[in-house]
Amino acid sequence: MSNTQAQAEQEEIDLSQANEIIDKYINMKGALMPVLQEVQEAYGYLPEDCVQLIAERLNVYPSQIYGVMTFYAQFHLEPRGKYIIRVCMGTACHVKGAGRIADTLSNRLGIGHAETTEDLKFTVEHVACIGACGMAPVIMVNDATYGSMSVQKMEEVVKKYQGMD
Amino acid sequence: MAEKAEELRVLICQGTGGLASGAQAVEDAFRAEFEKHGVEGKVGKRCTVVGTGCRGLCANDVLVDICIPGQEAVTYDFVKPELVTQIVEEHILKGEVVAKKKAGPYYNKFLEKQMRVVFSRCGTIDAESLDDFLAHEGFTGIKKAVKMKPQEVIDEVKKSGLRGRGGGGFPTGVKWGFCAASPGDDKYLICNADEGDPGAFMDRSILEGDPYGLIEGMMIAAYAIGCKNGYVYVRAEYPLAIQRLQKAIDVCYEKGFLGKDCMGLGFDFDLKIKAGAGAFVCGEETALMASIEGERGMPRPRPPFPAVRGLWTKPTNINNVETFANVSFIFYKGADWYSSIGTEGTKGTKIFALTGKIKHTGLVEVPAGITMREVIYDVCGGILNNRKFKAVQAGGPSGGCLPGEAIDAQVDYDSLIKAGAMMGSGGLVVMDETTCMVDIARFFLNFTRAESCGKCVPCRIGLKNMLDILERITEGHGREGDIELLEDMCVDIKKASLCGLGQTAPNPVLSTIRYFRDEYEAHIKDQRCPSNSCKALLKFEVIEEACKKCGLCYKICPVDAIKWEKGEVAIIDKEKCTECTSCYDACRFMAIE
Ligand SMILES: Cc1cc2nc3c(=O)[nH]c(=O)nc-3n(C[C@H](O)[C@H](O)[C@H](O)COP(=O)(O)O)c2cc1C
Ligand code: SF4
Ligand code: SF4
Ligand code: FES
Ligand code: FES
Numbered sequence: 001m002s003n004t005q006a007q008a009e010q011e012e013i014d015l016s017q018a019n020e021i022i023d024k025y026i027n028m029k030g031a032l033m034p035v036l037q038e039v040q041e042a043y044g045y046l047p048e049d050c051v052q053l054i055a056e057r058l059n060v061y062p063s064q065i066y067g068v069m070t071f072y073a074q075f076h077l078e079p080r081g082k083y084i085i086r087v088c089m090g091t092a093c094h095v096k097g098a099g100r101i102a103d104t105l106s107n108r109l110g111i112g113h114a115e116t117t118e119d120l121k122f123t124v125e126h127v128a129c130i131g132a133c134g135m136a137p138v139i140m141v142n143d144a145t146y147g148s149m150s151v152q153k154m155e156e157v158v159k160k161y162q163g164m165d
Numbered sequence: 166m167a168e169k170a171e172e173l174r175v176l177i178c179q180g181t182g183g184l185a186s187g188a189q190a191v192e193d194a195f196r197a198e199f200e201k202h203g204v205e206g207k208v209g210k211r212c213t214v215v216g217t218g219c220r221g222l223c224a225n226d227v228l229v230d231i232c233i234p235g236q237e238a239v240t241y242d243f244v245k246p247e248l249v250t251q252i253v254e255e256h257i258l259k260g261e262v263v264a265k266k267k268a269g270p271y272y273n274k275f276l277e278k279q280m281r282v283v284f285s286r287c288g289t290i291d292a293e294s295l296d297d298f299l300a301h302e303g304f305t306g307i308k309k310a311v312k313m314k315p316q317e318v319i320d321e322v323k324k325s326g327l328r329g330r331g332g333g334g335f336p337t338g339v340k341w342g343f344c345a346a347s348p349g350d351d352k353y354l355i356c357n358a359d360e361g362d363p364g365a366f367m368d369r370s371i372l373e374g375d376p377y378g379l380i381e382g383m384m385i386a387a388y389a390i391g392c393k394n395g396y397v398y399v400r401a402e403y404p405l406a407i408q409r410l411q412k413a414i415d416v417c418y419e420k421g422f423l424g425k426d427c428m429g430l431g432f433d434f435d436l437k438i439k440a441g442a443g444a445f446v447c448g449e450e451t452a453l454m455a456s457i458e459g460e461r462g463m464p465r466p467r468p469p470f471p472a473v474r475g476l477w478t479k480p481t482n483i484n485n486v487e488t489f490a491n492v493s494f495i496f497y498k499g500a501d502w503y504s505s506i507g508t509e510g511t512k513g514t515k516i517f518a519l520t521g522k523i524k525h526t527g528l529v530e531v532p533a534g535i536t537m538r539e540v541i542y543d544v545c546g547g548i549l550n551n552r553k554f555k556a557v558q559a560g561g562p563s564g565g566c567l568p569g570e571a572i573d574a575q576v577d578y579d580s581l582i583k584a585g586a587m588m589g590s591g592g593l594v595v596m597d598e599t600t601c602m603v604d605i606a607r608f609f610l611n612f613t614r615a616e617s618c619g620k621c622v623p624c625r626i627g628l629k630n631m632l633d634i635l636e637r638i639t640e641g642h643g644r645e646g647d648i649e650l651l652e653d654m655c656v657d658i659k660k661a662s663l664c665g666l667g668q669t670a671p672n673p674v675l676s677t678i679r680y681f682r683d684e685y686e687a688h689i690k691d692q693r694c695p696s697n698s699c700k701a702l703l704k705f706e707v708i709e710e711a712c713k714k715c716g717l718c719y720k721i722c723p724v725d726a727i728k729w730e731k732g733e734v735a736i737i738d739k740e741k742c743t744e745c746t747s748c749y750d751a752c753r754f755m756a757i758e
Contacts, residue, residue: 029477073442073443090363091609095521131366131403132366133518135182135223145185
């Protein structure tokens with residue numbers, strides 16, 4: 001994923017990466033979504049300066065871009081943590097006690113859905129389904145999937161990532 | 166399967182479940198052992214380690230098949246790297262199966278009543294290998310199709326009786342016919358791989374386990390309808406699926422199977438992946454097209470139908486992943502063969518995702534028309550912890566909950582609708598006596614309310630109001646008349662909403678009221694949750710008479726709030742208890758309330 005969260009704290013944002021991404025899509029129909037997706041991947045979130053740049057270069061109103069960004073769960077306007085913990089709240093996971101897993105996690109990290117710890121280490125997200133329902137309840141940390149979670153296992157996973165930098 | 170292969174093959178499940186359970190480490194261990202023992206020399210054959218897609222029984226991953234030529238394949242489950250040494254030394258080198266570690270008899274039962282057609286390659290071949298695909302009928306369907314006229318291809322699909330697997334069950338051949346008949350040469354083909362339905366993951370397994378099969382199905386459709394451009398809209402939450410499909414598409418371009426003059430068959434077809442961005446409503450076809458166009462994924466009124474005016478105003482045909490995957494098999498084996506499977510109204514097989522309180526959660530493919538009981542008990546081993554079966558939720562947020570009495574219902578489009586649920590994409594969530602039906606209704610409403618695009622007032626505001634009422638009820642503040650009010654609102658929202666989301670969102674509420682009205686009444690009149698699941702109404706006390714003194718709750722409590730000694734009734738210390746409900750779930754005797 002991204003390793004630029006730390007830079008996000010600085011005021012100046014280097015727009016060259018965003019420019020390159022826009023170059024790639026500028027002549028494509030329906031360019032807005034892939035541009036937003038790639039810019040977000042590069043920067044970890046969608047900084048305001050990038051949004052302005054995209055608006056100018058793709059010739060759309062910033063309001064339209066914000067309309068799209070706020071519609072989809074995937075886009076983020078704020079810097080996010082290094083480890084994104086996705087807790088599945090889908091049906092299968094709900095029936096198998098996902099609520100309990102989410103509560104434990106929130107207690108441990110002191111943050112709830114869509115929040116980021118102050119040290120920018122963790123972001124927690126409650127999501128609709130990870131698609132690994134056979135192993136419910138499921139969580140994901142960045143791209144790693146953890147199945148058959150219990151309160152105890154949750155503690156272990158959190159500890160593991162807390163120990164990493 | 167691969168029993169007859171000339172080489173010795175080790176099939177390792179590397180679907181999402183397999184990888185989450187450590188399949189990579191298992192693969193590495195096999196390679197290392199092969200190296201260490203010089204296995205190829207000793208057995209005199211090429212030994213290939215193959216990463217396959219999902220086998221359907223993800224809860225028992227890592228699943229490994231050892232296929233030795235001339236012998237039946239042997240399946241091991243819960244394989245860890247430590248076990249690999251033993252398998253290689255005893256089974257592969259000495260020919261003695263490690264009997265103790267073999268998947269138990271349940272695995273044969275799991276497969277017995279299934280009919281794996283669409284899944285026949287998934288879990289048995291290397292998903293990323295074009296050669297494996299070609300060796301298993303791959304691209305023979307499209308070769309047959311291009312020998313027919315496009316209209317004949319459409320007729321063949323009509324004759325097969327295939328109905329769309331994305332939820333609505335519309336006859337696929339008829340749909341193709343509409344788009345083919347639309348004027349103009351510029352047409353689009355879309356594969357709907359949004360799979361927003363929580364609890365369903367069959368599309369994901371197909372994408373991960375047999376991506377070429379999907380591409381072939383789309384090529385057949387493109388040829389029949391006359392589409393030159395195709396998109397696969399995959400939800401962003403499926404990184405592995407996107408990666409495998411992209412690889413398959415790249416290989417197809419390289420070999421000239423896609424692009425200009427596909428395989429030299431005389432037609433052009435370009436295929437791209439479009440990653441979704443996390444909105445359930447984007448599974449609705451008009452919203453999905455808006456999303457590809459780079460807008461908010463909001464549904465549009467129909468007509469005009471996509472077949473007339475779709476993506477970028479051009480005629481567009483949109484089908485589900487499983488639908489396209491079925492198409493390939495119709496052309497391998499013929500429409501007559503296909504329509505000989507299933508029931509009068511539902512032909513072929515259907516893949517179900519069984520989750521919840523069931524022993525063997527997983528993906529099963531069965532001929533349409535077998536009963537829910539067979540699927541739940543015979544294929545999936547029955548209810549977890551031998552608890553009592555209470556209900557099954559079919560069809561996701563658009564479907565309904567069926568009670569125990571409905572367990573003999575057949576699984577096909579028409580029987581399920583008659584019973585008050587629907588097939589939907591095929592998610593079946595099994596519930597036992599610890600699941601509260603009011604809470605389940607609340608759960609679904611919470612989901613659909615959050616996912617409503619907000620275009621229609623009844624859907625946007627009505628669902629929110631209904632959710633408020635349901636929340637009140639589960640917290641013990643229900644009022645006289647709430648049930649009737651809910652029923653009224655359901656009917657109105659269904660009638661007044663623009664798209665399928667609003668039109669079906671009330672279904673879980675309606676069906677739970679229909680079959681479990683007494684649970685609603687217990688919450689409202691007695692502030693009691695009969696299945697002891699609504700947290701606000703739980704007392705966190707051990708019922709002395711019911712407690713079998715087993716100590717399970719004591720072992721599970723994460724904060725040591727339970728006092729228990731061998732042979733004693735457990736006691737919960739309410740000061741320490743964080744009300745996490747772990748103990749409640751763990752108790753097999755319903756002794757905690
Ligand atoms: C809110 C909503 C969500 C939907 N989600 C999906 C989905 O995730 N996948 C899918 O294939 N169809 C979904 N559908 C159904 C599609 O709109 C469409 O009917 C289907 O893709 C057609 O394919 P088929 O004819 O092969 O079934 C959804 C419909 C609605 C109203
Ligand atoms: S019914 Fe709901 S989701 Fe569908 S268009 Fe209306 S507001 Fe949007
Ligand atoms: S609810 Fe949770 S914290 Fe309370 S006694 Fe049970 S297991 Fe322990
Ligand atoms: S419901 Fe949790 S992974 Fe699907
Ligand atoms: S992912 Fe391995 S069986 Fe499903």
